[in-house]
Amino acid sequence: MAWIWIALSLIMFVYLLQQLKKKKKNIPPGPIGIPILGHLHLLGKNPPHNLHRLARKHGPIMGLRLGFVPAVVVSSPAAAELILKTHDLVFASRPKSAAAEYMSYQQKNIIFGPYGPYWRDMRKICTLELLSSLRISQFQAMRAAELRLMVDSLKQAAELGEIVDLSARVSGVNGDMNCLMIFGRKYADEDFDEKGFKAVFTEVVEMSAKFNLADYFPYIGVLDLQGMNRRMKELSKIFDGFLEKIIDEHLQEKPEKKETKDFVDTMMAVMESGEAGFEFDRRHVKAVLLDLLVAGMDTSSTAVEWAISELIRHPRVMKKLQNELESTVGIDRTVEESHLNKLEYLDSVVKETLRLHPVVPLLVPHESMEDCTIDGYHIPKKSRAIVNMWAIGRDPSVWAHPETFSPERFSGSGIDLRGRDFQLVPFGSGRRTCPALQLGVVLVKLVLAQLVHCFDWELPNGMLPCDLDMSEHFGLVTSRAEHIMAIPKYRLTA
Numbered sequence: 001m002a003w004i005w006i007a008l009s010l011i012m013f014v015y016l017l018q019q020l021k022k023k024k025k026n027i028p029p030g031p032i033g034i035p036i037l038g039h040l041h042l043l044g045k046n047p048p049h050n051l052h053r054l055a056r057k058h059g060p061i062m063g064l065r066l067g068f069v070p071a072v073v074v075s076s077p078a079a080a081e082l083i084l085k086t087h088d089l090v091f092a093s094r095p096k097s098a099a100a101e102y103m104s105y106q107q108k109n110i111i112f113g114p115y116g117p118y119w120r121d122m123r124k125i126c127t128l129e130l131l132s133s134l135r136i137s138q139f140q141a142m143r144a145a146e147l148r149l150m151v152d153s154l155k156q157a158a159e160l161g162e163i164v165d166l167s168a169r170v171s172g173v174n175g176d177m178n179c180l181m182i183f184g185r186k187y188a189d190e191d192f193d194e195k196g197f198k199a200v201f202t203e204v205v206e207m208s209a210k211f212n213l214a215d216y217f218p219y220i221g222v223l224d225l226q227g228m229n230r231r232m233k234e235l236s237k238i239f240d241g242f243l244e245k246i247i248d249e250h251l252q253e254k255p256e257k258k259e260t261k262d263f264v265d266t267m268m269a270v271m272e273s274g275e276a277g278f279e280f281d282r283r284h285v286k287a288v289l290l291d292l293l294v295a296g297m298d299t300s301s302t303a304v305e306w307a308i309s310e311l312i313r314h315p316r317v318m319k320k321l322q323n324e325l326e327s328t329v330g331i332d333r334t335v336e337e338s339h340l341n342k343l344e345y346l347d348s349v350v351k352e353t354l355r356l357h358p359v360v361p362l363l364v365p366h367e368s369m370e371d372c373t374i375d376g377y378h379i380p381k382k383s384r385a386i387v388n389m390w391a392i393g394r395d396p397s398v399w400a401h402p403e404t405f406s407p408e409r410f411s412g413s414g415i416d417l418r419g420r421d422f423q424l425v426p427f428g429s430g431r432r433t434c435p436a437l438q439l440g441v442v443l444v445k446l447v448l449a450q451l452v453h454c455f456d457w458e459l460p461n462g463m464l465p466c467d468l469d470m471s472e473h474f475g476l477v478t479s480r481a482e483h484i485m486a487i488p489k490y491r492l493t494a
Contacts, residue, residue, distance in 0.1 A: 025378040028063030028072055030054075038065030040216065046474045048361040048390035051075070055391055061375055067216025069095070071384040072374065075391040077398060077422040080429075082374050083366065083385050084422065088430035091366040091385045097215045099208040102232040103239070108287040110435065111295060111364060121278050126288060127435050129266050136439050138260050139181050140337055143446065146177050150447075151334060151454050158488040163460045167305050167483035170447060171198070174301040177443065182292050183246055184262035204235055205298055209476040243286040263292060295436050298477040299359045300443040305480050306357035307349060307448050310405045312457055312486065313465045317407060321345055322491075325453040332494040335449040337442065346449055348407035350441070351417060354426040356405060361390035361478050363428055389426060390478075398423045417441065456489040 031054055033039045042064075044050045051073050055062050060076035074080050083091050093115035094100070100112035110126055113119040129135070150173045157164050175198070176186050187197055212228050214221025224230055250264045258265065267285045270276055311318040324345045329335050340346070366385040371378070379385075394402040400409065415421045418437065419429030427434040434440070451457075459468065471481035 025380070026376065028061045028374075028377040028379075029058045030063040031058060033065050036067070036217075038067055040066050040211070043211075046472065048388055048474070048478070051362075051386070051388050052391035052394065055388065061377060063377070066384065067213075068218070069216050069384055070380055070382070071386060072377075072379055073386045073388060075388045076395060077392060079375070080387050080392060080425065081422040083387060084419070084425065084429040084432075087372055087374065090368050090370055090372045092431045093367045093369050095215075095365055095367040095382075095384050097208075098212050098221070098229055099210075099232060102229065102236045103204060103208065104290060105283045105287040108284050109291040110288065111291050114367075115369065115431070118278055121276070122284065122288070123435060125270060125276065126291075129270060130263050130288075130292070131435050131439060133438065135266075136442065139177075142180050142260075143177055143443075144336065146173055146180070147334070147446065147450050149173075151450060154451075154455060154488045155490050158455065158490040161487065163485055163487055165483050166308065166451075166457070166486050167301075167480065170304045170308075170451075171298075171301045173447060174304070174443065175297055178293065178296040178300075180262070182263045182289060182296075184250070184258070184264065200235065200238055201293065201297060204239070205294065205476050207232055207235065208294075209474070239290060240286065243289055244282075246289075247282060247285065264289065292436070294476075295434065296440070296443075298479065300440050300447070302359050302477050302479045303350070303353060303357075303440075303444045304447050304451075305484060306359075307353040307444070308451055308457070309468060309470060309480065309484060310353060310356070311349070311452060312459065312484075313468050313470075314405055315465060317349065317405070318452065318457075321349055321452055325449060329453060331492060334492070335446065335453050337446060340442065340445050340449070343445070343449065344411075345407060346445055348410040350444055350448070351410045351415065351424060352405060352407040354417065355393040355399070355424055357478075358389040358393060358426045359477055360426070361388070361474075363387040363389060363425075364432070366432065387425075387428075392423060395423070454490065454492055456491055458487040458489060460485055460487055 031039060031042060034041065042050060042054065043066075051062075052075060055073065055075035060074060060079040061082075062073045062075070064071040064073060072083075074083055094107070094112050096107070096114075097112070100107045100109075104112050107113050108118075108122075110119070110123050113122070150169060154164065154169065179186050207228065210228065212221070213225060214229060221229075246264060247268065250268055261269075264285075267288060271280050271282070271285055311321065324343060325335065328342050329339050363386070366387075368379055368381055368383045368385065370381050373379070393399070396402050415424055417424060417427060419425050419427065419433045422429065427437040427440070459465065468484075469480075469482045473479050473481040
């Protein structure tokens with residue numbers, strides 16, 4: 001027991017020391033914290049909502065203390081611009097976290113990697129070799145084939161009048177497309193762990209977002225009182241074994257015989273060429289592959305789920321989008337990628353969905369690399385900067401009737417998703433903009449357009465559109481709490 005009292009005494013001493021230092025600085029306003037915990041207890045089960053409520057009282061630049069970690073939460077477009085553009089370089093790094101250490105090979109990936117020469121070089125390789133417009137277009141035929149399989153399967157269900165788990169169908173086709181691009185083949189649950197690919201992947205995403213004492217109380221984090229570090233080590237071994245198997249399979253194949261090289265082929269070629277210009281081995285390849293899985297598997301499918309949910313709840317918007325698709329594509333054929341740039345209302349629907357339901361509502365936290373001043377407030381080095389996109393999307397000074405789903409608000413507005421308009425930056429902005437932005441938007445639009453153009457959707461058991469449950473499940477990716485169960489009605493004449 002003595003070591004517990006020693007640890008608590010040390011924690012209290014460091015806390016008091018921090019409080020004395022803070023009194024000398026003009027720190028951002030915020031709620032009153034409590035000893036040791038600071039403001040952690042105020043985050044609750046749904047931090048984006050609770051931080052939004054606190055920001056309405058304390059302002060769009062709000063100071064918090066999460067355990068021993070100072071934090072600044074921004075909840076307006078102007079405040080987000082200060083973090084993501086004006087002081088972009090200062091906030092270009094990522095904080096250390098146990099999840100990132102265990103799950104991304106000591107933060108050797110792009111999403112959680114600290115800012116520096118290695119991160120810049122690795123991002124450049126990924127952008128040029130994996131996520132360029134040319135590389136994305138090379139997988140166009142594959143995406144079309146997978147979508148045909150989805151449509152044919154749903155058409156069969158429509159003929160039988162079946163209720164389908166639309167969430168599972170969206171997740172399935174998105175997962176298959178990502179696996180084909182990344183690994184060159186689809187993987188069934190039995191190819192992975194006994195729990196199944198999707199179950200383990202979902203646990204990894206959830207563990208990455210859970211509160212971990214080690215991230216906020218480093219002096220007691222090593223004790224692993226929650227058992228989270230132990231579980232993350234186990235999950236890391238499962239994924240490492242899976243990725244090692246994939247790499248070994250690719251080394252036994254001859255990639256030159258493939259029509260289109262998958263991402264593993266490309267990364268292994270970079271590794272074997274020795275042209276990376278920095279240390280680049282299997283650990284780095286696996287870190288990037290895991291990055292691509294995390295960034296691609298849940299984000300796109302979650303965005304489609306939220307979009308189709310809102311369309312089902314708003315039949316007028318659904319019909320308007322179907323009319324655009326009919327006039328642009330025709331009622332006798334499915335949607336092709338060449339149609340996407342002509343579908344302006346579809347673009348507005350996606351933007352409105354990401355405004356109301358940002359897939360990563362708090363973005364991935366940034367970390368300040370030096371002391372700086374934001375709008376007159378002192379932000380110390382090693383502070384976490386949290387951009388609350390959920391709150392920005394509901395700012396009444398920016399959006400008229402912010403709680404209303406209205407794609408028309410984007411007609412002729414010129415607002416895009418690429419990080420220039422800070423009232424809508426679901427993919428981030430500046431140096432930390434998601435490098436897979438273009439691919440993500442293509443996948444969301446393509447799957448959503450196919451579902452809306454090929455089918456009408458009816459809720460089962462006489463449920464009305466307004467009765468559809470829109471509850472959230474907060475995590476690194478905030479998804480629907482409940483799957484969408486619906487009955488498809490085939491619309492096309494062919």
